[in-house]
Amino acid sequence: MTATQVQVRAPGKINLALHVGPPRPDGYHPLATLFQAVSLYEDVLARPSDEITLELRGRGTDLPTDAGNLAVRAAALLRETGGVDRGVHLTITKQVPVAGGMAGGSADAAATLLACDQLWGTGLSREELAELAAELGADVPFALTGMSAMGVGRGDLVTPVMSRGTYHWVLAVQGEGLSTPHVFKTFDELEGYTVPSAAAPGSDHAAPDGAGPRVDPGLLAALLSADPLVLAKHLTNDLQDAALDLRPELGDVLAAADRAGALAAVVSGSGPTVAALALDAPHAASVADVMRAAEVAAEVLTVTGPVPGARVLEHVHGRR
Ligand SMILES: C[C@](O)(CO)[C@H](O)COP(=O)(O)OP(=O)(O)OC[C@H]1O[C@@H](n2ccc(N)nc2=O)[C@H](O)[C@@H]1O
């Protein structure tokens, strides 16, 4: 029996805290981040096909459908790794804003890995899938893990973190995204960092134990408190100034969240989406209404977190 179609759902993310160190010789930055997966989803439907093909619905219908798309690269990587001689037709329904700092493309890649693994019967373990995920992008392993997790290294070394309660967020989504490499480059300029040459002393990535950015233990304790007022004190993002430098109007979004009574607000990842924390669902609805009226965003959405990582929603068996 072979699966005739597999439906997988993967979430977008918010970075509750994002600490960024100076660039490594490969241009990547060591990170320490606390991810929270939120209830804005990418749905990937995988059906048998001879080639790897892709169709996009919802957001992102302008995105490439060839190897320029991270989902197509994910399917190709699994096909090569698993020695598979078949293809897949992928239909992706996107809810996560494109280039919004919420890792929508990464969620597509994670969901595609899981869907193709089921469709083709490659039977990789979650650990093996996470290794492939890290080859595709720094945020892809977290989209497999979901819930709340710490990311170190390039952000791809992910460890689940305990969290109690449900947090209510208001997302201010911009019409035009920000390029992640551009935001990191601006971060380097603002910090006066240059990319070291591979030959430079200490540039072999072998950071001594304990070196590199770290997540504040207070944030881990805050997540156990289940109290949004406590969590609000710990939202932080080292890339926020770079995102504001590139998009000064994000200052108006943060100010509008404050005026609307949000407990705290932060740019998510490389931006430009701003995540504002609320007390509960009614408070989130009222903050969202005030932010909509302020006209500082193309869209204002309410979501909750944490939610699970990539998971199979439907798996239909039959003969091919
Ligand atoms: C900003 C975050 O979303 C925080 O979670 C991630 O760091 C970005 O993750 P991502 O988009 O999956 O990143 P990748 O696709 O691996 O890399 C895109 C680009 O972002 C920059 N990049 C990314 C991750 C990292 N630790 N250091 C970097 O400098 C690099 O310029 C890289 O070429």
Ligand SMILES: Nc1ncnc2c1ncn2[C@@H]1O[C@H](COP(=O)(O)OP(=O)(O)OP(=O)(O)O)[C@@H](O)[C@H]1O
């Ligand atoms: N399936 C995909 N979905 C979205 N973008 C994709 C996809 N495949 C390739 N891309 C390219 O990647 C860019 C950024 O993707 P994405 O939407 O994941 O950004 P992001 O949410 O800012 O990511 P991150 O938070 O991981 O930095 C897009 O502008 C597009 O050029």
